[in-house]
Amino acid sequence: MTAPTEAFAWRLRGHLYRRIRDTGAVPSRAELATDFGGADTEIHRALRFLADACVLALDEHGEVWMAHPFSxxxxxxxxxxxxxxxxxxxxxxxxxxxxxxxxxxxxxxxxxxxxxxxxxxxxxxxxxxxxxxxxxxxxxxxxxxxxxxx
Amino acid sequence: MLAFRSEGDAMAWAAVRGLESAAAVGIGTLGELSRGWYGGRMSDDWRPLSPAAKKAAVRSAGLSGEFWELG
Missing domain, CATH: 3.30.450.410 (Beta-Lactamase)
Structure with a gap:
């Protein structure tokens, strides 16, 4: 993953956690694409990067399942x-x-x-x-x- | 990871299920560990803990032994 794409993933992580804190719910990939901005493929790639880094766990559809400690x-x-x-x-x-x-x-x-x-x-x-x-x-x-x- | 009323309850439940490597940890200790393990996670600057930082968090919570070796 290129440095700009990694940077996108880390910014997405911050947005994801704030969104969970503020709403009590883990957003879908589509919600992230709308709220944070970006194509679904870009969001999906960033989430996969974060999952590979053991920051998140994804379900079989590539949606966030665990954003530790949140489910x-x-x-x-x-x-x-x-x-x-x-x-x-x-x-x-x-x-x-x-x-x-x-x-x-x-x-x-x-x-x-x-x-x-x-x-x-x-x-x-x-x-x-x-x-x-x-x-x-x-x-x-x-x-x-x-x-x-x- | 499930919460049990006592260590005896936890280990009895684990034994029935053949969880030979399981360990019961007091919730106060897990609270201490959580501060090092999860602290700062809401910050945009947060990044995964380095192996050294994880080991420090474990030690700081008073945990040690083979169960807590992080590889």
Missing amino acids: AVPTPYRVETPAGAYWANCAWDAIAIPVTLDTDGRTSSRCPHSGAVIDLVVTGGRVEPGGTVVLLPVPARRFWDDIGFT
Whole structure:
């Protein structure tokens, strides 16, 4: 990828994240082309570049699936913040969204083993309730081997 | 990555599914890790962390061991 095209991709990334922050939704490629400007092929190439750099994950249609820590699709982790509500890719990302947005947040889910309700609360960077854990299924060096599974 | 009420619950769930390489991490530690791993991501100037920066974020959160070796 040429330097100007890489620069386009990084600018697109910034726009994408601001758009998610402001709307709570991950935009489609068509929406990006309209809002940010550019032909679909150019947007698609830039998103592929960002995916190859492990910045995003795309679905089988080349649409943004994960813009970490945000998810384009509903998951068990819905994060409520003063800035808006967002889908997190996983429990770690439910913690990471308030951190990313520099705000507080709350996510209600159920423990997959016990069924107990878990209210994850991030306040001023502090995460509660104590004793709660997140299960990381594979070691860190394998996080991106199958990002959907991770 | 799923949230569990306790480490015991998480590891029991993992054992049933044969997730032998899994690790349970406290949410406070993940909050610390998130600051290094995700901090600054809203900035236009953000770029992926270098391997050294990732290792520093892991260390800063108090994490170590083979699970956290980044290759």
